[in-house]
Amino acid sequence: MLRLSLSSLRRRRGAFAASFLAMFLGATILMAFASLLDTAEGTSGTAKSTLTTMALVVGGWGLVLVVFAVTSTLTLSVRQRGAELALLKSVGATPAQLGRMIVGETGGLAVVAALLAVPAALLAGRGLLGMLHASGQVPDEIGYAFGPVALTMGLGITFASATGAALITARRATRVRVTESLMAAAVEPGGLSRKRIVGAVLFLALALNLGVVTATMMRGAGTDAMATSGQADIFAAIGLALLAPLIIRLATGVLAGPLRRLGGVAGELAVTNLRRRTGQMASVLTPIILFTGTGVGTLYLQDIENASMSAAGLAKTAEQKDIETLNFVVIGMIVVFTAIMLVNTLVTATTHRRREFGQQRLAGATPGQVLGTVALESAVLAATGVVCGAVAALFTVLPFSIARSGTAVPDGGPGILVAVAALAVVLTGVTALGTARRTVRTPAVAAVGV
Template structure:
């Protein structure tokens, strides 16, 4: 079974590289904040009393709470995509007498192997980041000079255990459908994509959406003096709403593409029509590409708008040491979140485009030229970016409105227009070149061999 799992990983290298990067980020993030917690616990009492600001544990919690959740969000998204890539192979195994239990064991083996491969690099990156962040906090006077990152391996082992538990739980959910249906039905399902989002998935999306609404209400009803709590609740609500977007992604993406595709079809009657039909016909694939873009725009937009709103409500920005520290912490947290979201965006878009080599070869055999396929990909990339930006902007708008209500009494936040334009430009800069660069590679090669041979 291990050899079979390794063979599948080599065959689907692009998808598993994305999963490996996501797991690496999760282990590194958990190691980073675990080591900071350990540093605070093992610090001498005199060192703890040497600073008047928040303790190292409080700072680490403020950083880690959302960052770790985002890392696991990225892991689940990457894992779901990697397993969808293997749908056909798993279905074939079922038709030659593999049991559902063996199919699930194969998936678990892949998850364990991928996690172990990135464990040591993740530990190393987390430890380096912990030393660097602690040094920065000490330089800014937020932590006493006597505090040191301990040499205990416990935070690293906890990081591995938690990441592995989350990945295995996500793999069990993702492999459930292919392992429960009949082998012949599994093979048929692998060659097509369902046109409708399942009822259970929609119910889960509605439930998560309700949870996000409750968090928005919690953020909006915080007293003005509890700005930090309102900000944490608003940021957490944006992540919960993004989970709802991921669950309802195929349906939401199809609806938005239907609305946005009309002008594309008018401007490019041939390639625009084909791009619109591709995106609507393969809504799950579209959702895989849209969700990371929405994550990037939603989280970065929420952080920037909340920061601008808080500064506007205070009447001045960073006029004291404390407020300057708060601004630095928010900027550092934003940089970390954007890093996770950007990596997820690039990985997913490259993998989604790379898997379409056989599809492009079929189109070439029926008369499409490489330049036409690249124009179609350009139209798809524009629509994908637009859908992701709109969904992310909706999440950021809801979260920042709740935060603005708490700090100023008005649901209209202070909008940093230039920064918001930069977010949109950044999402576009990550999306379009990633899709087109991979597309240039995907449309080359002998079409007949690609159609008749491997799907890769």
């Protein structure tokens, strides 16, 4: 199966691109922040505390998002290969052999991605330290170090998380029978597994618990309230992302009528695709929820804190400057990572539909109608993701506003939400339509033969 894994990697470079990029970016983030621990060696006092806090807090959340993103992209990749896996089963491949093939492919990708990420992590780590130098939080005489901690965490965690995600994905893909695999390849099941439901409930419960603690026990605690409220939106976004297949089915049921009336043939095709390709659409919805939820929540968190400081007529202390820097680093990391993953997932998912687009055109749909279908699907996904992300952000915004200002509604207005939502919509629409436009340039007959 090792030989088959290597052959599959060579022949299906495009299919593995999404997983490879997730691992590469994840390894870069992990090593960049872990290098701050190497840099902190030999230092003391405030500088060591700042470097260690940023490495552990931001790097820790980076790890959570990386594992989630790798699992999501691997699931999409394996789902797209449903027919191939079914054929391998039909010629005698056992579930254990298929599992070793998937894990072997993923392990090889993880090693290559982590090694290639080292130069990027070096540059990113130097940039982080330079930012801390410029803000005065770390003395200029402290030099940058990239050592064993960064390499061990980057290579080890990337490989462990990728192969762990592969084991979960492989177990799910290889347990079903051949006939079920072929049916799933044609029409994706939209149900939620018990583990997915349990995970969603757990993450949402954690987010709710943190929100309640912030609104009740952290009143008057100042910036300490960020320690509990700042995590709530990430937990809530992950919880809602786990429910993405169910959310898509509900959104499609609500919007099916308007889509058919306003979109005509394109609207009918969009409704059909959203219902038939629930799993694939859920993979696209996930980064939109994470992007919107964490971006909106963290930006409002800092905005509320700044407004509270201004209202009290207080100047920011060194600790508060550290926290503000940490928040903006979190925002930057999450926004960049989830934005790239959103674009990456959309390109992979849309390119894979070349055969589907060809079949629709052979059945009488025009290229314009195919593009209209993709536009409507993207609109539904973007709107649904923004709404879910906004809900996730409330787990942070409302409790923290109560803790700092005594009111649940912050004074900042809807500007932050509108800006983040607009960026999510633009990224989703431009990427999906741009990829679909290139895809439909392939003649229909040639596309069906792919």
